[in-house]
Amino acid sequence: MYKHTFLILTLMLSLFSCKKVTKDPNEKLNVVTTTSMITDMVKNIGGNVIELQGLMGNGVDPHLYKASEGDVTKLVNADVIFYNGLHLEGKLEEVFEKMRHQNIKTIAISDVIDKSTLISSEYFASSYDPHIWFDINNWKLAIQFTTEKLKEIDPKNAETYEKNSKAYLAKLSTLQQDILQKITSLAPEKRILVTAHDAFNYFGKAYQFNVVGLQGLSTATEAGVQDVQKLAAFIIEKNVKAIFVESSVPKRTIEALQAAVKSKGHEVTIGGTLYSDALGNPDTVEGTYVGMFTYNVKTIIDALQ
């Protein structure tokens, strides 16, 4: 299936060179994004002056995501592609590499973040934890970077991008204040966040949470029985009240953990579902970055309080 997609991509890329010449300069900039976090960001910056297509919807796991034939068409027709990078979109990396060789603008938003501030990880080929959006300061840098790239590529709308970007950054500053206020109400010893996979390390670093993921940083490897037993012992030792399911990861792993705690004669509740690698339904508040963050923090605080 993947090989087949790749063949189509190669074929379409050869047609692409003809298409590029015929592009009408008055047409809207055609932007393609990968994760729903990036789609929401670009939507906020580009507003109605761009044509925007996000590849990954709600509940989609970027670690496992493969490009469909429809995606390949979207990618080939894009004026610019924004993606997370740091091997978050592990299975698309090869496709992006190919695009880059064909001079399609392919931009990894994580490129802007100083490597010294990234969390190291042995699990990714990049050597870094790719879940950068859970530190709002990182996301602000990514917004500024994306804005600059859009201004460069589409200078006629530079003013719009700049204006939208400023307004969005202000929203994120308000979000930061709100979150800090909520988290301060939770005692430091209660700040233990157990989730399906290690998506929340940047969140933990920013707000002093001890973060433990059952599946490690990527969902590509399943948790073993030993991992479950070890984590169950940790939960009992630290007297953790609640553990969390993630919207983009099957909940059976967290349920297995809950059962393991129970088998040792203890109780741990499932504190709710957190949005980790994808936003909520686009028609809901949680379908935005700001809404997702607010919801996650409320869910965590309510369950651990």
Ligand SMILES: [Zn+2]
């Ligand atoms: Zn992840």
